[in-house]
Amino acid sequence: MSPNLTALAYLAASVCFVLALRGLASPNSARRGNQFGIAGMAIAIGTTVVNPEIVSYGWILAALVLGGGIGTVIALRIHMTAMPQLVAAFHSLVGMAAVLVAAAAMTNPAAFGITGADGAIRMASAIEMALGVAIGAITFSGSVVAFAKLQGLVSGNPVVFPGQHLLNLVIGIGIVVATVLFAQSPDPTLFWGLTAAAFVIGLLLIIPIGGADMPVVISMLNSYSGWAAAGIGFTLGNSALIVTGALVGSSGAILSYIMVRAMNRSFVSVILGGFGGDATVTAARSDRPVKSGSAEDAAFLLENAGSVVIVPGYGLAVAQAQHVLAEMAEKLKAKGVRVRYAIHPVAGRMPGHMNVLLAEANVPYEDVLELEEINPDFANTDVAIVIGANDVTNPAARNDPTSPIFGMPVLDVDKANTVLFVKRSLSPGYAGIDNDLFYADGTMMLFADAKKMVQDIAKEL
């Protein structure tokens, strides 16, 4: 293949990748989008394999079969509740692959065509390699920590120690200095030192971030994996890799922004960490009376309602109650009740997680509405039932300027006629604050495990 033809094929692959993301604009076109993605990947790999420098196919085939087999088996077996861990693990692989490719280029620069007339690595290539390897290494070790936290291998509590930020700063400056020196004289020692420092800082950057902030972290690492790929793309002068890296990098950045905004946090405060551990902060709880009810009361209210909005939170997924919930909703629909679901952007452990969990439970996606779509409708809703969620319904975010969550976008369930809260106790949510809605006149608390309560309600219907 002539170099021009190769470049055109990479362009075709890039176009396929853009169309793959574009397809996700609606569930109807999404599957076609995924096929575009597969086609783009096939074009990119096929074009590279016919490259005249590639003469030995044994190892290539072995790696494809081995990796492809492992990947397929994992993807078919993984539970949808474990998607955040899986995505974190996959990010770490992209990061490691970037490190390995950069390292291979370091030991055999001629094969990658990055040497100048004198046989040494060109300065531009050296900078690109240093950036690619550093971002790749940070993505790898950061994703490994995120995976361990999400999988429960280590505690989700933030790990903080004195001098942490200073240490990070010193290592960060070290990486920049090593990059500059490496650009001037591409010495392997500098390369390996730089790589090791990047592995360490990836670890240090993620350990202080608490479990509750993981949706932001996964999205950020998604972005990093893209920038790492782009860095390697510059080293190889490969347009498909540069375009894909840019697409993935901006996608992850947008998702991080959406998560940060939905959680009322700032990037700086998330990155500095030390917030949002698994152990809930004990807030000053008021002794105000609450109205509590039984499954029977709830069933009576629900079946006599004209319209019901269900607000699922992560507690629902933890209790594995999404299937019984869908059953309950179907029973209500059969009785002529209008049932819809309201999803807060941080309802799950990663962007869009709750939508997938509900889709898995066979909830029609037309019934699942986003915050902006459903909020104006709460005023005309008879019963809102909140299951396993708390802070995302707290009216203090709108009314109380002194509240730590003031300004956070919340679901306006307080505007519904009646609010049912399925909760184990009155304990506060991750923000560690009390929810006034628990004590409101129109609220009935249903104290129970989410799955048990939903099952009991469904039985009563």
Next chain:
Amino acid sequence: MEVDPLIWELSIFVLAIFVGYYVVWSVTPALHTPLMAITNAISSVIIVGALIAAGPEAASAAKVMGFAAMTLAAINIFGGFVVTQRMLQMFKKKQR
């Protein structure tokens, strides 16, 4: 004087960021998890770099690293596309 290829690459990169920005904002929030899975799969196009390292005849350190990188990227490519397909299958219109 000819323009350095780096400048062309940079132009592609910057324009692709803009394309990504607009395309990703048009993705429906309901599909943000599949979006992450698919971006994961496509960023593994880094496998082309691994192919170059694993391609030469003679065994070398670079070739071993290329093999390892290819295996990791292949896990991601197959895993990412398959899990995306599985999720999107659930978002099919339900016949009632």
